[in-house]
Amino acid sequence: MTPLVPVRNTSSIGYSPGMVYAIVGEMKKLLGQLDTWLESAASFAKAKSFDPNVFVGLRLAPDQFAFARQVQSACDTAKFAASRLTGKDAPTNPDTEQTLDELRARVRSVIAYLDGFSAADFQSSATRIVSQPRWEGKVMTGADYFVEHAVPNFFFHLTHAYAILRHNGVNIGKRDYLGPLSLRTP
């Protein structure tokens, strides 16, 4: 079969700072869910009488990030999305977490950081210039960066953290992933 993938440019379509804020809010919510998975992992270790911090080094493939790095990456993707799209400084995290409790503290620190943003902070985010050392001098617009980089990367690392726990027997399920939904009575 022939390749499919076109490069898209999203910035001209219908970028909305308020919607970016809403999706950053969803990231924040799901980091709260991640905090509950970490709690379930600790409970599972306790019930099975093994060191809960074994989880920190588990991975799905030898050349993939271990659990701790997946958690750190999910945290950083959300943190840097908010920082880069608003121009506000992000706190530094040295990635030294060695225990589930330290990972929970990391997750909670990012949630607290994200709590400090309002929709107005994202007002000029579409046209901000974002770059990273690995892009070798190239840049992305804020709009492209959010849709093509921040969103898919956040969920990539979050879901890998979930999958590593699930693969190793932790009793979590889809509802623990999604968290409470804004269901209404019709």
Add this chain to the structure above:
Amino acid sequence: MTPLVPVRNTSSIGYSPGMVYAIVGEMKKLLGQLDTWLESAASFAKAKSFDPNVFVGLRLAPDQFAFARQVQSACDTAKFAASRLTGKDAPTNPDTEQTLDELRARVRSVIAYLDGFSAADFQSSATRIVSQPRWEGKVMTGADYFVEHAVPNFFFHLTHAYAILRHNGVNIGKRDYLGPLSLRTP
């Protein structure tokens, strides 16, 4: 530690039909990436002289969806998001795929379906009422459904499909996940 997760209502914040269209476009792009992972899985099986369709039944935990179902679920989440948010009928897929080629055809059919939408189709999506049998009569607004359900579910199943292949040795990496980025010269 005390629980963190609040229920959020996103619909009032800054929903944008154009941005929903852009993110559905990103889903379409990443389904194109999934098509390339399926190709890599087939190549890996050929190089190792095993039946490529073994992948269809692999899973990370005995009570998680197998690979085929993860692919089908990623496809359906994107398909139903577009359908439910625009009021356009979605094609029926009986979930009978048994081979990597059939899964590739499924992925490509959803990409073709998503190709049929324009930003204007999503104009009144924020206030559409969305429901599912499992919600037992409850509903979500289109805005809440997109941010809290469609987006996280799409990436959940897409990333699980990726992780199952990666866990089983297929030679794919982060660039194959993200696909080409809209990088620019400053």
